[in-house]
Amino acid sequence: MVIDSRNVVRVYLAISGLFTLSASLIWGINTLFLLEAGLTLFEVFIANAAFTAAMALFEVPTGVVADTRGRRASFLLSAGVTAVGTLAYVGVAAMGGGLLLFCLAGVILGLGFTFYSGAVEAWLVDALTASGYQEELDPVFARAEMVGQAATLTGTVAGGLLGQLDLSLPYVVRAVLILSALGVGLRWMHDYGFTPRAVRLRGITGEMRQVARTGLRHGWRNPAMRLLLLHSLLIAGFFLWAWYAWPPYFLELFGRDAVWLAGVIAALFSLAGMAGNALVGWLAKPGRRRTTLLVGASFMLAVTLAGTGLIRDFWLTVPIFLLGATAVGVLEPVRQSYLHKSIPSAERATLVSADSLMGSLGSIGWQLGLGYLAQRRGVPAGFIVGGAAMLLAVPIFLRLRVLNQPADQVTGADTGQG
Secondary structure, three states, rough: OOOOOOHHHHHHHHHHHHHHHHOOOOOOOOOHHHHOOOOOHHHHHHHHHHHHHHHHHHHHHHHHHHHHHHHHHHHHHOOOHHHHHHHHHHHHHHOOHHHHHHHHHHHHHHHHHHHHHHHHHHHHHHHHHHHOOOOOHHHHHHHHHHHHHHHHHHHHHHHHHHHHHHHOHHHHHHHHHHHHHHHHHHOOOOOOOOOOOOOOOOHHHHHHHHHHHHHHHHHOOOOHHHHHHHHHHHHHHHHHOOOHHHHHHHHHHHOOOHHHHHHHHHHHHHHHHHHHHHHHHOOOOOOOOHHHHHHHHHHHHHHHHHHHOOOOOHHHHHHHHHHHHHHHHHHHHHHHHHHHHOOOHHHHHHHHHHHHHHHHHHHHHHHHHHHHHHHHHHHHHHHHHHHHOOHHHHHHHHHHHHHOOHHHHHOOOOOOOO
């Protein structure tokens, strides 16, 4: 069978774009929705921590699904479960449910997202390899980031406008869009370059042990991967807290209860991220080192996040926060490319899921710790402490640079191992 790499990329962009569009509808208003449903600010972060704890719990089992039954099967399960979890939030709010029920709904959402994490990226890389694709992955991931940011731009603005009418509307529309992504996966997503294999329920334990051994061998015992995993533990958790913390903080600085403004700021965040994505193609030139970009972007991110808490003027704080989004727009696709060039194809989904797992574990601690700090000392204190901690990413990437791995070099060819 002749596989057209351009079609593979189009399907990947369509699926990730629809999934991000659906998810982003609630990103600007989720905290406001939970607060209106009766939770305190700290309880909001507890509910979100339940979501990330579920992601940590289910990452390995769902990684087994992606690496046995196939990346397509994992994505389809993700779309279905995420739609159910999204509607569960609406149901809990409608019935006046409290923190426990919101935590249970978050667990369902966490399960859905773990079926997605790693599987779609692994599908893309394997399908491109099977098609004979010989270019670098950085531009593909940067393009996907730009599509994702454009989807986020649309979704967050729409979510803010819908939320101005009723804070539950973005959740309903989100479920509809997720099911649309499921339809795209059913029609056009096929496991090119990967052969699914059967696994019995009683064999799941053995598969998980194998996944654990694989994670140790190619992950934690690999110096480069170990540093990337530590970076996920550090940054992914804090950034999830920051994303849920800024809406009430910025509305407080603005001085008015304007739900629509949360959508606008989230959209501007997406535009800033797109600007960072666009810089990747210019910065990641053949002959350059990826760790140079990772160190620079990490330093800029740490400074801007701390500045978001230190400078408490709406018209200054928001632009500083958006500069951090630009740094993330550079950091993420470059880091993704380094990651995929460091792992073999057969365990790609498992190791990408392991990377997500570390982020989820970090997120539990960050959200509970900074959530409590924000409840007692205010959201700005959380940004200041978290921004200072983000500086630890700089020595992590400097150490990665010392290793001088092949993945560090931008060569202009080769899609990675396997």
